[in-house]
Amino acid sequence: MVAEQDPKHQIDMVLKSKYLNYSITIATIVVGWHFLYEGIAKLMMDNWSAEGYLLSSTGPFAPFFHSLTTSPVLLNLVDWANIIGLLAIGLLLMVGLFVRFAAIAGALLLLLYYFANPPFIPTETGFAIEGHYWLINKNLIEAILLLVIATLPKESFLGIQQLITRKRAKEIKDGYSTLPSNETLERRNLLQNLIWLPFLGTVSLSLFKEQDSTINGTSSATMSQKEEIEKKRARTHKPNLPIGKAKGIFPGRVVWSWNPKSTNGLCTNTPTESGVFDENTDVWFTDRNTCQEIVDKMLADAIKQISGKEDLASAWIKIFEYHNQQKEGRTKGYRQGQKVFLKLNRTSAFFGINEDLSRVLDRRSFCSETSPQIVMAVLRQLINYAGVSQKDIYVGDPMREIFRDEFEKYSSEFADVNYLSHTDDPSRTKVTESRQPLIFYSDKKKVMPNAGSDKLYHVIEQADYLVNLPVMKAHVASGISLFAKNHFGTQCRETAAHLHPGLNEQNPGREKYGEYRVLVDFMGNNHTGGKNLIYILDALWAANNWNALPVKFMSSPFNNHWSSSLLVSLDPVAIESVAFDILRTEFVNAYDKSRFFLDKAGVDDYLHQSADSGNWPGNIVYAPNGDGKPIPDSLGVHEHWNNADEKMYSRNLQVGNGIELIKLFNG
DSSP states (O other), X not given: OOOOOOHHHHHHHHHTOHHHHHHHHHHHHHHHHHHHHHHHHHHHSTTOOSHHHHHTOOSTTHHHHHHTTSOHHHHHHHHHHHHHHHHHHHHHHHHTSSHXXXXXXXXXXXXXXXXXXXXXXXXXXXXXXXXXXXSXXXXXXXXXXXXXXXXXXXXXXXXXXXXXXXXXXXXXXXSOOXXXXXXXXXXXXXXXXXXXXXXXXXXXXXXXXXXXXXXXTTTSSOHHHHHHHHHHHHHXXXXXXXXXXXXXXXTXXXXXXXXXXXXXXXXXXXXXTTOOOSTTOBOTTSTTTBOHHHHHHHHHHHHHHHXXXXXXXXXXXXXXXXXXXXXXXXXXXXXXXXXXXXXXXXXXXXXXXXXXXXXXXXXXXXXXXXXXXXXXXXXXXXXXXXXXXXXXXXXXXXXXXXXXXXXXXXXXXXXXXXXXXXXXXXTSXXXXXXXXXXXXXXXXXXXXXXXXXXXXXXXXXXXXXXXXXXXXXXXXXXXEESHHHHGGGTBOSSOSGGGGGGSSSSSTTOSSSSXXXXXXXXXXXXXXXXXXXXXXXXXXXXXXXXXXXXOOBOSTTTSSBOOOEEEEESOHHHHHHHHHHHHHHHTTOTTSXXXXXXXXXXXXXXXXXXXXXXXXXXXXXXXXXXXXXXXXXXXXXXXXXXXXXXXXXXXXXXXXXXXXXXXXXXX
């Protein structure tokens, strides 16, 4: 009769199983490599900061994470703690040294990431994305794995710690020991425990060589790497091959007005020490840093160029006549009583606003958005030259609020304009929802399962004309955020999370051409697309992500200054195409965080599809108005410029009927 083994002895034998040791070691090395890679990537990335992640924090712990960005010194400490922590934890896990300590530290770090953007709170990137499964996300899964690793005996891991343990155990002559005394077996143990060395050495050498061959003191990317990137882009974005039918008084015309004097190159985008918003606050949206007079002139010159008229009154008559001819088939101008809606971008009013509608005076409210100066310039044009009554103009981002400081700026000159709000403030106009859905998504819930249709805010339903005023910036989910993306704030749900699966990077396999694109539905909708009177892109203080501070542009003509530009067009596809060329040219730096989502295939797929119905997916018919009727075969013309130096399109080169770029450069 075989004696029954002690359960404790059985567990001990299982834990000492070489197959289990190998499995645990592989898991530890894989997790360690993830940490190490993240640390190396952040260390090598130009000007990486955790600021954007912290500012986008939602949920009950958001105030704590937001507070970490209020001081540049504190933020710098957080950045370096992240980098050093990732590197140290990753290295210790990979070499098998102090594994239990490293596993616990790694789990705590991942839990901080988890609670900064918990998956039970809808965020800018929403629920329906890879690695985000409501309550559970990648951070939580990996943290639990590390906690499991931390509970295992140290004998379970192969690595330096195992070698040290075995050496110490061998020196103990008394007591039970399972260590082999044979010299051959000891050499085998040495090889087992150092098996990670060739892998780590190869990876480190390749990273060192890559860094050595790609970094220089000027641009953080060598010419060879830039040339490789440009070759890739040339294959994806072939120059001067227009798609679609150009729109406009001068078909396909886009006016680019650039004047570096419009923005203060010395602006630091920092709050005052007193925490009081006053004339000394050094942030981009103040009149001390954005010159209202120059912005007024930039817009006026662009309006004249887009219409072909010498005086502004005639220019606006021509613009209204063109719009009504396209929409109704009749050439007629603006009629008194018709309503005009100015759609702003106010993302920061989601997390950077106080109850009294004043700004939270830190970087949460400093991210790149529609400049108050361009809003004022458009108001002056519409009221003083186009003849629109103040009471017939509505201004705001209906999903958010207008900050008190900009409201005071606008209302001091135009008190009777309707400034939108969700509050009961009698000096503002409270927003309401449409009674019925007004936009119907053409994927029919196959790509965006939680969408289907949406109500729009009543202000756009009642408007006769729309002037969309987005800011030019890259976007982690869509690649770029311009006119079409700005309408994510026109639908009436609390966030636009349900729409993010219809963007470029939210589902695996969508980084290619010929996929359903929700932005085409917004461009073709009767309200968000059909009512657009003119397209004015605010590129005064452009940025490299949706919640980022403005960044200085290094490419020509900016040369280490703010982007300081306005783009104006009557062709919705052409103007987004030019903006995309500007952004993808600027963020060529391999270690700029925006490059990882801006330079991927499919970012401009929505422009291909909006330009030509022949590019629609085979199973999709874009019919966003609920009547079953498809949108026009072409909403405008799409094209990429010839090169980043000349910036010329087919009409400039007289080789096609695509885009014509008029450059009003005052540098």
